[in-house]
Amino acid sequence: MALNPQYRISRPPGLLIALAILPNLCLTSLSDILPAESEILLRFKATLSNQAALSSWNETRPPCPTGNWVGVHCVDNNVRGLRLQNLGLKGKFKVDVLKDLKGLRTVSIMGNQLEGEFPDFRVLGALKNVYVSDNKFSGVIQADAFRGMISMKKFHAARNRFNGSIPESLVHLPRLKELRLENNKFSGHIPNFEQKNLTVFNVSHNELEGQIPARLVKFNETSFLGNYYLCGGPMGACRASWLRLPVVICVAIAVAAVITIVAALVILRRRKKRKALSAMSPGNTILMTSSSTSSSVTSDLDMLEHGHPSKSRMMPSLSTRRKSHAHNNSTPKLTFLRDDGHSFGLSDLLSASAEILGSGVLGSTYKAVMNNGSSAVMVVKKFAKMNEVGREEFQEHMRWLGKLSHPNILPLVAYYYRKEEKLLVFDYVANVSLAVHLHGGGKKLDWPKRLKIIKGVARGLQYLYNELPSLIAPHGHLKSANVVLNEEWEPQLTDYALSRIVNQEDTQDLMIAYKSPEYKQLGRISKKTDVWSLGMLILEILTGRFPANMIQQGKGVADNAELATWVETLVRENENWKNKVFDRDMMTDINGVGEEEHQEMLKLLKIGLACCEMDVEKRLDIKEAVERIEDVKGP
Template sequence: MMMYWKLLAAIFPLLSLAMVSSGDKDSEILLEIRDSLANHSSLSNWNASTSPCNGDKANWIGVICSRGKIWGLQFENMGLQGDVNVEILEALPTLRTLSLMNNDFEGAMFDVRKLGALKALYLSNNRFTGEIPDDAFKGMRWLKKVVLANNDFTGKIPSSITMLPRLLMLRLEGNQFGGRIPDFKQSPKVASFANNRLEGPIPASLSHLGATMFSGNKNLCGKPLQECRWSGPMESPIFTSTPDPEDKAPPHAFTLALILTCLVLVLLIIPALVLIYLSRRTQNPQASQGTNAVESKGKKAVRSLEHGKLTFLKDTSQRFDLQDLLRASAEVLGSGNFAASYKVVMHDGPVAVKRHKQMNNEGKEVFDEHMRRLGRLNHQNLLPLAAYHYMKDEKLLVSNYMQNGSLATHLHANSTPWFCPGNNKPSLDWESRVKIIKGVARGLSYLYKELPTLMLPHGNLKSSNVLLDDIFNPLLCDYGLAPMVNQEQIHLFMAAYKSPEFSLKGRISKKTDVWCFGILILELVTGKFPENYLNPNYDTQTSLVTWVTDMVMEKKMDQVFDKGIKGTKDKRIGLINLLNIGLSCCHEDLSVRPELKQVVQEIEQLDDHHDFPSSIPELNFEMSQLSP
């Protein structure tokens, strides 16, 4: 035994020395990587005097750690330039994920094969150019996610990418890839080829994807697009699309709204009937015939109770477990395509529960970390996320219940049929609207400050996601969820993906939230519902911006402002100023669209109760810039 301890005593210093040497070596490699890049001021806290990793915690910006080792490099939104020195990266044997998204890298893509152990590669929103060699991904058997979107790659899609045995996500949209899409040995769950120069039939291995994943390629055909037809020699087919029987003039807005209203009512009535039935069974033990009431009521929000527990993110006096939540009486608030909402009455008061089926983009560890990050946010104009429940196919998000409902209800309830829920809400006066828009601006500004690495700090800003407390302070909800949503279908659920830059170019940016904010402002001023949110893609014909500019050009300003605003004549200057801000936020050209900081400054200058003089300012936007 004594010999054993002596042996350990001799070996332990050597092991410690080896570990220290390994950490020092990683520091040297990272510093060499930093020095090879231009404009690397964002990596200012990289210092050889501290280790990059402390267990799973990173001491250096942009470094992802696991058990004291460098697991990944996340250089996003840093304005980095220069050459990616893959030879230096090779010296990090534990590197598994590399993200260079939203920088200014240019030139040909580096030789990624030298990083054979990579699991994820993110290069989107840079200026990489040229053709990617056909064997660029050969032998990368661990690679699961490849994101090359919004660069200037040309040539054919490399066939080696189709042979990756573990490929789950592939995003190539917004480039200049040409030729046919090759067949995939392993069909990815998420893939986008939109806005390239691809042609020919879509391979069967990708036919399960949505049509928008192939939009913006004029000569693509086959499922899920139109049937392929060609003429001329078989060696050089000319692909055309057969007429789509559904490709007709869009229905009138009222008809479309009526159809959607009926669908929503069906979705509301059926869950309500189920809840009433379940509630009665719970109140009558004999009717349940021994069936556990919790399991019966659990069908309201989850399939069963064996999948985990509620995770609370806030220190609150109201604590309950998942069984308490599912046992309580519930009322259906709404059932949209992104989430079903419930009012659940607990012992200490009601809570709001959202049931999501579209947040399967990441595993539990990543989801937990993201929820904790959102849970740490604290601002008077954000609805705090109180708790959540994770399951693979469903997620529950719990927050405080707002009795006053949403901004959408107050803006549009009086124009809805009597049978729609939430009707007869009082109209908002000018002072309330200014108060609301200022609160929304402040909440957005806080999100931009606290979530700088997210491309979309909010991502789903619209009037139904602006809740009002008892004194009409606005509270933003559904913020920061874009990274968790299935990327293949995110355009169907989130407001930011209805923007012109995504629909026309397949791109989003932080200014996309500004566009959503602009639509919200126009909705607040005009009282009109933005019909463009009802479509899967941006359509200038249903754009609220187009309607406003048409009214101005036709000198029908009296029809622009919401008649429900009391004392509109006295507030005309303020209305025009706010309208100007909203229109500037909705500019299709991102270079002209203002930054959020500038918009917030202009919003803060609005006066909510000043008696205005008789002289009226004119709209100061250029009609040529706003016309589609």
């Protein structure tokens, strides 16, 4: 039925005006209700127990555009991402404080010390990427933890303390492309992931069991290693599950029987051995190093904190256990890789006076002074994290390294192979490691020495790139403790090219290359990973500060803020940044530092930051890095 025109004309005009302005009234009231993004982020900052790395988060300027507040990524002047990795943040991650950041799509809090239960990211339902790896989160992730998060593409939660089942709601995320849950304690079966776009998947080193789902067998075994009862696909055919309990019982019985037999044999052998030991001459001994030695070895950090190597810890011999040649078919010996006129054998090495220089993540280091009349001084490195490499593979790799020759590479003299431990022998270098002089009781390094060291390190690294093209990271473990200095203060690289023979499960925990941003974010290293390590070393040399990601928590830079981030923030925000960034020892050792020296230091600082670029594509490659370093002028 049509309305009467007269009725429409006679409608009160006030109502028409109200209807016209109602949308604007609604928008105004809504913006009044929602807090500003800066207010939300400052409330979030206040929930953390360690806020030093977020000092740029303050009310003096807004969080956007990108660069105003550290770790805040903006798009169209709105907060789109929080990239707070490796900032030493502590406390609980209270995600509900961020729920009103409607444009938030990425949260990355990797490499911090955040703890507690898994945050309920469902309050940020539009998230696409969540990275929480390398923290201290623990407990069970509830089955429905990702319910409704249909935009989720990437979820990384590796190297935490999660347990229980892998949450079933992950299976129902249609856009999921990357899932990394390795090095936790997840148990039970792997859910039946059917996402066709799933390209990154890693659940290694958990407690999972059962058959790998059909859609996941395309991933190689590194995605599943460390799960004893996992089978199918790359892990091999499954056995009937009912066999497991009888097998365990049988194994337990067998082990008990073996232990009983071995105990009896040991008692008998000891009785016989008492007579043999009394007749054994001192020459009939070989090196059988054991873990007992490491308990008396100081760590690199302890060494540096006390200001010097542990020179007071003298040992009568490198040997920690003796074994008669009567039990061996052949006499163990050192294998020399070069004809440098060294006149000593394994027995000389074992009877040498051994001084403990320190202990790193890969093993212990000794200074050995020969007592055979040659007075040769050698450095012996004992490695215990290489027991998975076979004899032939290890020997081939040693021959490969023995062919390297460069002024900035410490040459490998000899090696000794044993399944449980390996020895590498080098010439002793007079001025010990760079780390001692930067952070311990060594000599102060002036600007000319530091520039010389950086140039030498860069040349040595480029040589490794040229000679070892098959290695993704030719050094893989570049840090100040692995740079030694000769009498002319020329640097020589040590502990290079070891990633191929270090146990695979130990590489990510021990090797510096696996602390890089690309490994933490993407689970891989690249041809530019060593360049990142070079950049960190440059910044360490110029600032005199330890990079926090290379040492234990609590002894790093600026409350464990990433060194590169700390430098960038200080340069950007502090007018007097030169006096705060550059190492005071370097500045005071230059008589009347002029503008020209300052400019060259600044040039080198910028090169270091360019080598530390988080984005691998934007990072310098090794050739460009070396060329730019060579252009820096000394006094």
